[in-house]
Amino acid sequence: MKNLLNLFFPMVCEACNDALSDNEVLLCTSCRHHLPVTNFHFNDVETVKKTVYGRVKLENATALLHFTKKGIVQQILHNLKYRGHESIGEFFGKWLGAELATIDAYKNIDVVVPVPLYRSKLRKRGYNQVAKFSQEIAKALNAEYNDSVLIKIKSTKTQVFKARTTRWKDDGALFNISENKSLAGKHILLVDDIITTGATVEACAAVLLKIHNIKLSLATLAIAD
Known part of the structure; x- marks a missing residue:
């Protein structure tokens, strides 16, 4: 059945758009081999924090x-965010979640x-591109989603190509919280698709850290170099 479907509706690589073979999922072997994996959670815990x-x-x-302009990760994120390819988030969420589940520092995420x-x-997009990525990480860590x-x-424009030192120039808060009692004292893992200037994290943290006695960690699919 899969071979028949591929004959009429060939599956293509989310990075290079070449046709996938029967044993390939989401990415062709070449693109998967060339993915710029950071391994930060294994051997460099400070790089993302410094943002x-x-x-x-x-x-x-x-x-x-790692995200670079016109690189394969940009194409993957474009397909995730604007072409409705939510399976990308699921794929990478399972990947990162499985790795984080082996690290003591992430085993106490609530x-x-x-x-x-x-x-x-x-409403326009129909989905949050971070949702499935986050859900799979939560499953792997046995944490609540x-x-x-x-x-x-408030609506904002993308920060992907802004300088790392640039911050939101906004007179008010970008985010709010619906309630805080159920999360008091918890270790929260904030999840996004990409970190660039750190402004989104800062804006989210500004309200999350109002919750009593929480700890805050961060995981993203990509980081802009």
């Missing part, structure tokens, strides 16, 4: 892949919270 150094206190922080979209963008506590209350 928000002095602005947000993070217990732990990691990103699975709740996984995805960075939300502004309501008009969510909560996508209702953090609410985006």
Whole structure:
């Protein structure tokens, strides 16, 4: 059946758009081999933290892949965010989740919270590109998944190509929380698709850290070099 479907609707690589062979899933063997994996959570715990150094206190922080302009990770993220390919988030969520589950620093995560979209963008896109990525990480860590506590209350433009030193130039808060009692004292893992300037993390942390006695960690699919 799979061979028949591929004959009429060939599956293509999410990075290079070449046809996938029967034993390949989502990415061709060549692109998977060339993925710029960071391994930060195994051997470099400080790089992602430095993105928000002095602005947000993070217990732990990691990103699975390096992002460079016009690289294969940009194409993968484009397909995830704008072409409805939510299976990308599921694929990489399982990958990162399985790795984090082997690391003591992530075994005490209580709740996984995805960075939300502004309501008009969510209606237009139809899904939050971070949702399935976050859900799979939560499953791997045996943690609660909560996508209702953090609410985006202002729309913003993408930060992907802005300088790392650039911050949101905004007169008010970008996010709010729906409630805080159920998360008091918990270790929260904030999850996003990409970290660039650190501004989104800072804005989310500004409201999450109002919750009594929480710890905050971060995981993203990619980090901009």
